[in-house]
Amino acid sequence: MEKSLIQRLLLSDTGSKILTIVIIFIAIVVPVLNLLVPVDSPLHISTYTVTLLGKYLCYALLALSVDLVWGYLGILSLGHGAFFALGGYAMGMYLMRQIGDRGVYGNPLLPDFMVFLNWGSLPWYWFGFDHFPLALLMMFAAPGILAFVFGWLAFRSRVTGVYLSIMTQAMTYALMLAFFQNDFGFGGNNGLTDFKEILGFNLQDNTTRCALFVASAVALLSGYAFCKYIAQSRLGSLVMAIRDSESRVRFMGYRDEHIKLFIFVISAMLAGIAGALYVPQVGIINPSEFAPIRSIELVIWVAIGGRGTLYGAVLGAFVVNYAKTFFTAWAPEAWLFILGGIFVFVTVFMPKGLVGIYNQARSRNTRKKSMKESQANIRNS
Amino acid sequence: MSTSFADAIDEGNTVLSFPELVASLTTKKFDEKAVIIKKIQESEHPQSLIILSKLLDGKIYYKKDDKTVVIADITKKTASIINASTGEPLGQTTKKKLKKVGINNKLRRALNSSIAQLSLNNEDPKIRKSAVVEMFKNMDDEMSSILQKQLGVEKNKHVIKTLETAISINQLKSSVHDDKLQAIESLSNSLYPEVRVALNQLEKNLSTSPQTSQTLTLIETTQNSLKKIESRVGIYKQIENIFFGISLGSVLLLIAVGLAITFGVMGVINMAHGEMLMLGAYTTYIIQLLLPNHIEYSILISIPTAFIFTGLVGIGIERGVIRFLYGRPLETLLATFGISLILQQAVRTLISPQNRAVSTPEWMSGSLDINPALSLTYNRLYIIIFALLVLAGLMLLLNKSKFGLQVRAVTQNRSMAKAMGIKTDWVDAFTFGLGSGIAGIAGVALSQLTNVGPNLGQAYIIDSFMVVVFGGVGNLWGTLFGAMTLGIANKFLEPSMGAVLAKIIVLVFIILFIQKRPRGMFALKGRSADN
Numbered sequence: 001m002e003k004s005l006i007q008r009l010l011l012s013d014t015g016s017k018i019l020t021i022v023i024i025f026i027a028i029v030v031p032v033l034n035l036l037v038p039v040d041s042p043l044h045i046s047t048y049t050v051t052l053l054g055k056y057l058c059y060a061l062l063a064l065s066v067d068l069v070w071g072y073l074g075i076l077s078l079g080h081g082a083f084f085a086l087g088g089y090a091m092g093m094y095l096m097r098q099i100g101d102r103g104v105y106g107n108p109l110l111p112d113f114m115v116f117l118n119w120g121s122l123p124w125y126w127f128g129f130d131h132f133p134l135a136l137l138m139m140f141a142a143p144g145i146l147a148f149v150f151g152w153l154a155f156r157s158r159v160t161g162v163y164l165s166i167m168t169q170a171m172t173y174a175l176m177l178a179f180f181q182n183d184f185g186f187g188g189n190n191g192l193t194d195f196k197e198i199l200g201f202n203l204q205d206n207t208t209r210c211a212l213f214v215a216s217a218v219a220l221l222s223g224y225a226f227c228k229y230i231a232q233s234r235l236g237s238l239v240m241a242i243r244d245s246e247s248r249v250r251f252m253g254y255r256d257e258h259i260k261l262f263i264f265v266i267s268a269m270l271a272g273i274a275g276a277l278y279v280p281q282v283g284i285i286n287p288s289e290f291a292p293i294r295s296i297e298l299v300i301w302v303a304i305g306g307r308g309t310l311y312g313a314v315l316g317a318f319v320v321n322y323a324k325t326f327f328t329a330w331a332p333e334a335w336l337f338i339l340g341g342i343f344v345f346v347t348v349f350m351p352k353g354l355v356g357i358y359n360q361a362r363s364r365n366t367r368k369k370s371m372k373e374s375q376a377n378i379r380n381s
Numbered sequence: 382m383s384t385s386f387a388d389a390i391d392e393g394n395t396v397l398s399f400p401e402l403v404a405s406l407t408t409k410k411f412d413e414k415a416v417i418i419k420k421i422q423e424s425e426h427p428q429s430l431i432i433l434s435k436l437l438d439g440k441i442y443y444k445k446d447d448k449t450v451v452i453a454d455i456t457k458k459t460a461s462i463i464n465a466s467t468g469e470p471l472g473q474t475t476k477k478k479l480k481k482v483g484i485n486n487k488l489r490r491a492l493n494s495s496i497a498q499l500s501l502n503n504e505d506p507k508i509r510k511s512a513v514v515e516m517f518k519n520m521d522d523e524m525s526s527i528l529q530k531q532l533g534v535e536k537n538k539h540v541i542k543t544l545e546t547a548i549s550i551n552q553l554k555s556s557v558h559d560d561k562l563q564a565i566e567s568l569s570n571s572l573y574p575e576v577r578v579a580l581n582q583l584e585k586n587l588s589t590s591p592q593t594s595q596t597l598t599l600i601e602t603t604q605n606s607l608k609k610i611e612s613r614v615g616i617y618k619q620i621e622n623i624f625f626g627i628s629l630g631s632v633l634l635l636i637a638v639g640l641a642i643t644f645g646v647m648g649v650i651n652m653a654h655g656e657m658l659m660l661g662a663y664t665t666y667i668i669q670l671l672l673p674n675h676i677e678y679s680i681l682i683s684i685p686t687a688f689i690f691t692g693l694v695g696i697g698i699e700r701g702v703i704r705f706l707y708g709r710p711l712e713t714l715l716a717t718f719g720i721s722l723i724l725q726q727a728v729r730t731l732i733s734p735q736n737r738a739v740s741t742p743e744w745m746s747g748s749l750d751i752n753p754a755l756s757l758t759y760n761r762l763y764i765i766i767f768a769l770l771v772l773a774g775l776m777l778l779l780n781k782s783k784f785g786l787q788v789r790a791v792t793q794n795r796s797m798a799k800a801m802g803i804k805t806d807w808v809d810a811f812t813f814g815l816g817s818g819i820a821g822i823a824g825v826a827l828s829q830l831t832n833v834g835p836n837l838g839q840a841y842i843i844d845s846f847m848v849v850v851f852g853g854v855g856n857l858w859g860t861l862f863g864a865m866t867l868g869i870a871n872k873f874l875e876p877s878m879g880a881v882l883a884k885i886i887v888l889v890f891i892i893l894f895i896q897k898r899p900r901g902m903f904a905l906k907g908r909s910a911d912n
Contacts, residue, residue: 076711150892157896162650162710166846167892173843174888177881292843296718303715336726343719347712348705 008232009225015311015355016228020221026053027217031210047206050213051281056321057216058278061223063301063317064310065270068227070299071308072236073263074243079150079168080271081295082175083143085285087272089179090142092192092285093126094135095203099196112194113187123185132199139276140269146171147268148261155257155264160246169292176290191286198280209281216277220314223270227310230266239263297339304346306353315354399426403450403466406436406482407443414484415491422495430499432465437492441465442479453479498527506537513543514753517550517575525551546571550579558595562602569606572614572754580607617754622872628761630868631768632830634861635823636841637848638772639816641860644849646792646812648710649703652718654845655838656725657817660694661687661824662833663728666739677742680825687821695817699810707809721838728835736834745829760829767826771819776857778815788812847891853901862902 010020030053033045062084069075101108105115110122128134150171154164182188201208230236241249242256250256279285288294298317305316320342327335350357397405402424405417418436421429435441435452442453442462451462455476462471462479484492493515500512516524525548532544545567552564565583568576584603587596636658643651664687665680672679698720706713741760748758779785790798791808799805827837844867852863867887874883895901 076714153892153896157899159895159899162644162648162714163850163895163899165711165714166650166850167895170843170847170888170892174885177885181881296715299715300719333726333730336722336729340719340722340726343722344702344716347709347716347719348702351709351712 006225009228010221012228012232015309016224019224019311019314023057023217023221027214027221031214034210035206047209050206050209052325054209054213054216054281055278056318057213057220058274058281059298059301059321060314060317061216061220061274061277062271062298063305063313064220064223064227065267065274066298067302067307067310067313068230068267068270069264070302071310071313072231072239072243073260074246075260075264076162076165076299077168077264077267078165078292078295078299079172080267080298081292082172082290083147083268083271084275084278084298085175085179085287085289086142086146087139087275088279088285088289089186089192089275090129090135090138090272091276091279092195093129093138093186094132095195095198095280096192097126097130098198099194102196103194111187111192113182113190114185117182125185136276139272143268143272143275144265147265151261151264155260158257169295172290172295173292176287176292179287179290187286189287191284192279193284193286195280195283203280203283212277212281216281219273219277223273224310224314227270230263231310235259235262300339300343300346302353304342304350304353306355309353309355312353312355319354399424399428400466403428403432404448406441406450407448411485411488414482414488418488418491418495422499425499425502428466428468430496430503431468433492433496433499435465436482436484437489437496439481439484441482443482444474445478445480450482451479455479494524501527501531506540509535509537509540510543513540513547514573514575516547517573517579520547520551522551546573546576550576553579553583558599561599565599565602565606569609572610572617572752574753577607577610577614580610614754617752621755621757622876623869624757624761626869626872627865628765628868629872630865631765632823632827633841633845633848633868634864635764635768635771635826636820637845637852637864638775638857638860639819639823640845641849641852641854641857642775642819643813643816645854645856646788647703647707647809649707649813650710650714650717650846651813651816652714652842653698653721653724654717654816654820655840655842656721657691657695657820657838658824658827658841659728659833659835659838660691660724661821662739662828662837663732663737663824664690664821665825665828666737666833669739676740677744680742680745680829683825683828684822687825688818691821691824692814692818695820696810696814698817699813703813704806704809725835725838734835736832738832739828741829764826764829771822772857772861775819779857784808784811847888849901850895851891851901853898853903856903859901859903 009016011017030045030050033043034047034050037044062080065083066077066080069077069080096111099111103112103115105112107115110119114122129138150168154167159167178184179186179191180189186192195203197203198208198212201211203209230239238249238254238259242259246256275285275289297320301316301320302313303316304320305314306312320339323338324335327338346353352359397420399421402417402420406414408414408417418433421432431452432441440452440454441450442460443450444462449471450465451471452465453460453462453474458476459473460476460479461473463469464471497512497515500508500515503509503512513528516528528544528547532541532548535541535544549564549567549571552560553568555561555564565580568580580603584600584607587600587603590596636654639657640651640654643649643654665683668683668686669676669679672682698717702716702720703713706716745760745763748756749762750756779788787798787803787808790801790803791805791812795805798808824837827841831837848860848863848867850863851867852859852861870887870890871880871883874886878886
């Protein structure tokens with residue numbers, strides 16, 4: 001019996017099933033409760049919550065991209081925040097161009113910060129960003145090209161392990177420094193903000209926000225299916241083989257660096273899409289997204305959820321970010337203690353994350369059950 | 382003061398004693414004060430230099446009741462006063478009982494030149510020299526003749542040189558063509574910024590005056606002199622850059638050397654290394670708070686204290702967390718990052734999120750003036766020496782001691798070392814402690830260069846990783862090489878393209894560099910390098 005592709009990708013195991021159902025559920029229910037239920041009803045979901053959940057969905061997609069390279073390929077990238085931010089900047093540039101002459105200075109040709117810096121004309125790399133298709137292309141291409149160049153240089157010369165991690169960190173650090181510069185042409189410290197509309201729809205509108213929310217959910221689910229597709233394919237087996245023993249794969253005649261590069265670029269593009277969806281929802285993109293700590297933080301989302309499972313990454317992104325929202329409001333002082341504690345605790349005591357704990361508990365249960373059954377059988381006989 | 386008294390001074394035929402002279406400073410008329418200042422200078426009394434310089438600083442007061450002129454050190458309401466003419470302390474008084482001896486700009490100029498002329502007679506050649514340098518800006522014929530006289534009696538060759546420079550600066554204003562020419566030529570050997578200003582001024586004046594053949598030669602000579610000076614200044618600028626680079630390099634060396642040890646021996650990337658640095662810097666700060674009266678020594682006490690404290694914290698981290706994670710380097714990286722977050726937040730909560738300033742002891746402040754275009758600050762100089770001492774000590778420890786032998790054995794072949802009876806656990810813990818302790822020492826050094834704050838470690842950690850990656854792991858020479866190269870490269874790129882762009886270029890360079898040598902400049906060779 002041939003299973004359909006969707007079944008194979010999204011409903012093959014319990015984790016995937018739960019994830020698919022939950023995401024489809026919230027993608028339908030949240031906009032309905034926001035748009036159709038009256039504001040004074042207890043069931044109403046505020047636009048703030050919609051945006052917050054939308055943010056989590058983007059983070060989840062970002063976590064997926066990290067899990068793809070870390071959990072499956074075994075590369076600990078401490079620079080995925082950079083790909084996320086690049087995607088975000090590509091979207092931000094499109095949104096900046098959409099402002100047109102409605103900026104503070106009312107200049108129809110230049111974004112506000114360029115007017116402020118007394119620039120005469122648009123820098124060449126801003127051309128074309130008023131067309132959405134090109135901007136969309138750049139959301140994939142900008143992180144993709146960076147990942148390609150970086151990965152090509154790194155994997156070709158067999159930079160691995162902690163060296164590679166540190167180099168990715170240096171990469172995002174260098175980009176952060178560059179984007180903080182005013183004359184780099186991306187708005188300096190303030191970044192890009194004050195967006196008005198996307199594709200002609202007002203960004204402050206509830207409907208637009210809900211549409212972005214649904215788009216994020218769809219992106220997450222498609223990203224999930226795509227990652228799963230890779231993981232289940234022949235390529236996926238090779239990827240995991242590289243993770244477990246890279247030199248053996250190489251000795252068997254595979255070009256491991258090509259496979260690594262391919263996965264790295266795909267993952268960077270996923271991160272870029274996450275960033276592109278994130279920016280219109282939060283309304284700002286600035287260089288702090290490049291900060292090394294952001295990239296390390298998202299690695300911990302994956303670690304806490306359980307790496308190498310994909311749905312674990314999504315779970316981790318939701319759990320940590322919900323905790324962050326909760327604690328930064330409740331006890332901002334305590335948040336860094338908790339985050340630091342999670343880093344230590346998870347790596348020492350939960351190497352397989354939350355998913356691992358669940359699986360362990362289940363297998364213990366089944367073992368107990370089977371033991372009881374066998375004992376019962378013995379007694380009966 | 383009585384008018385007759387002032388008249389007596391004006392006539393100049395009354396010889397007043399020094400205390401009387403000082404007492405007459407209480408007059409309200411600035412013209413009279415100018416005369417008195419001149420007289421005080423000419424009296425060559427041992428107190429006169431002190432009185433004049435204090436007057437310039439606005440610290441000369443007189444008591445309202447008995448009009449005694451005093452030097453007062455005022456803090457809020459109270460003031461400790463010293464009799465100006467005798468120098469004997471008069472104890473405490475309140476601010477209200479004192480009246481300030483005021484000065485105006487004209488008097489300030491007069492004071493400056495009087496102080497300078499007085500200093501010319503000082504025994505210390507350094508003071509004489511700086512007195513002459515002080516005069517560069519307002520040279521006139523009168524001053525020049527004083528200096529000519531001084532030239533006759535001066536013995537010290539540095540002072541003679543400065544005197545000649547000062548006279549030449551004045552000579553630039555001369556109306557005699559040959560004198561002018563000679564002055565311009567002789568000034569071409571001087572590096573003082575004032576000389577450059579004077580020559581530039583001259584060039585400007587000449588180019589607006591009528592173009593005779595004489596002025597043309599003068600202009601040409603001036604331009605040549607300026608060019609000569611500029612090129613020499615340029616060379617010294619480069620030397621200064623190298624010095625800055627070496628000093629940045631030695632800071633990086635201090636930070637990275639601990640990292641290199643932990644990474645080299647244990648394969649552990651310690652992301653909390655920066656926080657060890659921060660803890661070391663805070664140790665300095667706290668010790669200074671505990672010993673407010675011994676700033677001079679507190680830094681010397683801080684060095685061992687910081688080493689022990691951060692070393693113990695390091696051993697604690699190793700025993701508490703890292704030892705469960707051996708063989709999983711990426712997880713160690715994450716766990717130590719978590720520790721760094723906790724330590725940062727702990728400092729923020731326990732001490733303060735604000736930056737704190739650590740004061741520099743007297744013997745570390747100031748600078749070594751090699752020539753007017755090149756001066757090296759002592760704190761940087763000491764840090765360079767200190768970094769090299771630490772490196773030497775560490776090499777000695779690793780190469781000559783029993784502990785070092787064990788560390789090297791574990792680095793090269795862990796299981797074999799274990800089989801030979803080395804307690805690898807123990808070696809790991811102490812190596813980690815050693816690396817952390819050295820980071821603590823680096824923090825002490827860093828506290829002398831920058832403010833101490835919870836984010837101190839973050840600012841340097843990526844740079845020091847780059848040093849380790851660039852220099853190669855497991856070899857302290859590699860670390861030295863990496864630190865110095867990166868430090869100097871940074872400082873050389875900085876002037877032309879700005880600090881941030883320089884940093885970016887260095888980072889990009891390293892990313893490209895490890896293409897060629899993925900294991901750094903001085904990589905370990907042989908079997909141990911395969912892992």
